[in-house]
Amino acid sequence: MISLGNRVIMQTTPKSLRLHIGIFGRTNVGKSSFLNMLAGQDVAITSPVAGTTTDVVEKPTELLPLGPVVFLDTAGLLDVSLLGEKRLERTRRALDRSDVALVLAEPGVWEEAEQALVKELKEKKKPFIVIVNKSDLSPSAKEFSETLKSAGAQTLLCSSIIKDGREAFMNDLKRLLIQICPEDFLRPPALIGDLVPSGGLAVLVVPIDLQAPKGRLILPQVQTIRDALDNDAATLVVKEREYAHALQNLKNPPAVVVCDSQVIMKVVADTPKDVKCTTFSILFARFKGDLVELAQGAAHIDALKPHDKVLIAESCSHHAAEDDIGRVKIPRWLKQYVGGDLKVDHFAGRDYPANLKDYKLIIHCGSCMLTRGEMLFRIHQAREKGVPITNYGVAIAFVQGVLPRALSPFPAALSAFEKERLLCR
Ligand SMILES: Nc1nc2c(ncn2[C@@H]2O[C@H](COP(=O)(O)OP(=O)(O)O)[C@@H](O)[C@H]2O)c(=O)[nH]1
Ligand SMILES: [Mg+2]
Structure with a gap:
């Protein structure tokens, strides 16, 4: 190719x-x-x-x-x-x-x-x-x-x-x-290339905290920069602390701002309303899967009731850290959002468990270990069983109340989310 x-x-x-x-x-x-x-x-x-x-x-x-x-x-x-x-x-x-x-x-x-x-x-x-x-x-x-x-x-x-x-x-x-x-x-859609006109600018907000690897950027960030370059666009990479200042110094607003999910609240607060803004996770949700379906799935978080079953699906069995995003953080945020306990199961494997229909929602990992085809297949399996599916990045933006903003660069996904949300209320 x-x-x-x-x-x-x-x-x-x-x-x-x-x-x-x-x-x-x-x-x-x-x-x-x-x-x-x-x-x-x-x-x-x-x-x-x-x-x-x-x-x-x-x-x-x-x-x-x-x-x-x-x-x-x-x-x-x-x-x-x-x-x-x-x-x-x-x-x-x-x-x-x-x-x-x-x-x-x-x-x-x-x-x-x-x-x-x-x-x-x-x-x-x-x-x-x-x-x-x-x-x-x-x-x-x-x-x-x-x-x-x-x-x-x-x-x-x-x-x-x-x-x-x-x-x-x-x-x-x-x-x-x-x-x-x-x-x-x-073939996947562009990562960021279609969100920035050639000659345009994307601002990438990248926290450098303890979790950041020493001396380098992580692959999704590098891939995003590369995709912008392939599409004749420029990128400005900045930490969240310097972001607001860097933005003020720009002559023209950027075509899009992309940040790490962890800092989305701060970035949204620092970004003028008419500037499109999203997260790396959401860029990859589109690149690796079907953002429209995953955005629709997130609307179902609203419909969750205490004691409902939620499946957290991981594509690999990794060693879970203390504040693991899938094992600890997402279940905690969901329970807070729902205002009660939920039955959260974790599953890592090729196929979903046989009782998939019992779940009110699937929250899939970012699928860094899966090909696009494999992720599309998993989304398809969920759709066939009538179980809504979303993923970590989309769910995080949702529970933090900024999903509509984080979908602002993707009108089809935004409108699918809003329609579904009306149905879920
Ligand atoms: N028992 C059984 N018979 C089959 C199966 N698949 C096809 N057949 C039969 O095998 C014969 C030939 O099938 P056909 O589809 O015309 O074969 P083709 O020449 O390869 O297109 C027909 O009588 C089918 O009913 C199968 O999985 N099991
Ligand atoms: Mg024949």
Whole structure:
């Protein structure tokens, strides 16, 4: 990828941002049934007679959190006798058009056709997942899938016709797709570049306290400075104590002020009302996830009642410090806000706990250890279960009463928050 400013990358993005997912495998392995299962409707014709799918069937759909995708259902590969040259050629072209591939296999069957397909995918640098279909027919399907996995393939076990375990399968499939899909498809919005016109100025307020690492800035601060530079903007970096004075010395007001969550109250107090102002956490909430959803989620803090269950979700299990933000500070602030006790659970792991629906709110960590795709996936899982989700930075601004101000650079998130807040009251 070209590592110039975001605008340059946008212009040079070669093709539609609809992820093309090709479905390949020998005839009769269940490709069309699999696509029907995904699509939840009969779009591709299936039949026990090999070679029913003659042309490539395209099924555009929305596969959240990936967004718009198109599945390509193909005829088999390599079975010249059954398919004829023309169909093989069409399948091969579908392979070239695919951004990622799903290789369907039957339990125990990994022969020349499958090996050649995988070889071709590797040569063409197409990421792929092997789906062991028809697992309902074979007790040794899991073993077979494990063997393929130990040979280095990403594999999933599937039955296209049995409904049991489908939700778990879809979760696993989405998670793997997010992992393997080319990064273009999950490209984040700018960090700060779109908030400052080129030639403009952003002021960054950075406390240098005991928690600040010796002799350097932390990565989110450095990334923000870099993104401003990439977008031809300037930054002024200042501590909170010198901030008001530095602001007075500017000829023109800055396009945006960004501060550490810890000092947001002071920074808001020192900033003229018409100057946009936010926190590093909120910049990263947008960069790493879906700020609109997280802002909406914060409105649900208003609806919390004593004894409600709140889930604090962490993406890594770190050693908790004495005044740990997730373990100590946020629970304390929430309880103060609600004016009573809350049942706050902590959870670190890949999937949410099974009883997710019991929670009135999820407060997610800043997800520094997660990719954007993984965070979008978690937001999506919460949305599917109807549980509001927000994150540390957004929740902190909320309980301190400055969230509308901290969302001032992001009108869509601000209006979603305000609408939701009316509903929550
Ligand atoms: N038991 C079982 N049968 C399946 C499964 N998937 C597909 N089939 C059956 O396998 C046959 C071939 O399926 P089809 O989707 O047309 O295969 P394709 O040629 O790869 O597109 C049909 O009779 C399907 O009902 C599965 O997961 N389990
Ligand atoms: Mg078919």
